Amino acid sequence: MSDTTHLLIPYAASASPGCQQAQQGLALPHLDRLLTRLSPRPEHSDTGEETSFSAPHERALARALGLPAQDGRIPWAAWHRHQLGQPLDGEAWAFVTPCQWQVSTDHVTLRDPEQLGLDEASSRALLAIVAPWFAEDGITLHYDQPTRWLASGPLFANLATASLERVLQRDVRAWMPDVKQARTLHRLHSEMQMLLYTHAFNDERSARGLPMINSFWVYGTGPLPAPTPSAATAPTVLATLRNAALNEDWRTWASAWAALDAGPVADLLRRAEGGVPVQLTLSGERNALAFRSAPRTLAQRFQSLFRPQRFTDMRNKL
Structure with a gap:
């Protein structure tokens, strides 16, 4: 069962020069607004290499499902x-x-x-x-x-x-x-x-x-571990960036990102603004960054007004 309050977005960014160029003119207003409302979850983020056998989004999904997440050995x-x-x-x-x-x-x-x-x-x-x-x-x-x-x-x-x-x-x-x-x-x-x-x-x-x-x-x-994981509610995996990224078609990738921002990401933002706890995981070819809605102090809210957390500031971390 997919959880519409937790979105996992693979291929959110790439170190490819073509992707870096495509990102320069990419506006994702709903994602930026959503990120200002979320707090990082370092314990659920993932650090790897482009040479890892398992992609970061696969490792993130495995952990969400309760499966082993060892590189190259996700069953x-x-x-x-x-x-x-x-x-x-x-x-x-x-x-x-x-x-x-x-x-x-x-x-x-x-x-x-x-x-x-x-x-x-x-x-x-x-x-x-x-x-x-x-x-x-x-x-x-x-x-x-x-x-x-x-x-x-x-x-x-x-x-x-x-x-x-x-x-x-x-x-x-x-x-x-x-x-x-x-x-x-x-x-x-x-x-x-x-x-x-x-x-x-x-x-x-x-x-x-x-x-x-x-x-x-x-x-x-x-093999599956024993006992078999209970498969707690899995995140919704939005794979619409996948084909364009794998084919290095960065113009199509940018268009697909804009559609995601206007659709599922905007829906998640509305849920967050309505007080529903939400989660977001952004994955590149090396790392995955996890975020969730959490109570923020007055100082954190004040700081976010002047130093908002934006996707452009973190995409190189993916």
Whole structure:
């Protein structure tokens, strides 16, 4: 159940020069007014690096749900299966996304799976092709969505993996799991590329003008802790900045921010002004900053009139 009094906004800022330029003319009046009414929550903020396997908004959401938030080991797949009411059988789980790796002389780039044109029938057909290879290494694959399967097996119990969002459109080599812990996955990557390169599955896709699928990405690994988290009211995650940020389309990103400010952020401001306790979490690619409404002293109120807390003053902290 989403909590409309707690908004979590991923990709609120970026250190990218294009984003920095887009922010210069970005006016977010409702966000600025809201921030003057909120107090920082350092204990719920998060500090990381752009090279962290788990993005700051993922770590923030995991903490809100009561899930482990260790970098690269947030058990999103097990949590997803639990939310569906499906048995976990005491296993560690992972997401597996079929994808295309574009290989050049100095990069191996993971293409966005949503651009591959996979439907349920073709995804299930591909799963049937590769499942026996995974099974030989104790990994069982289960269909979930066209661009995402579930996998279970002991390999995922303590394996840190980079989230799909971290590696989209980037060189996968910087985001591969530790070789010593993931020899099996590294070998499976090589085997899948050899298997699928000349497979009839890809021949048929090529005949229809669809991109080749030659690899996969594993993420969201781990078992659910015991006892299972109760899933207290989760924040509302506003993901409308995501695609523009990942594609570095900063003009679209700025327009999406303006729409968020005029919509959900303005609604949260009205709640705060009406005396409803509210929370806000802003996340970039490194850090997440948390805020909440809390009683303020007269001195704090007076100070906010002359030194208001604005998004422009904190965006470089994200």
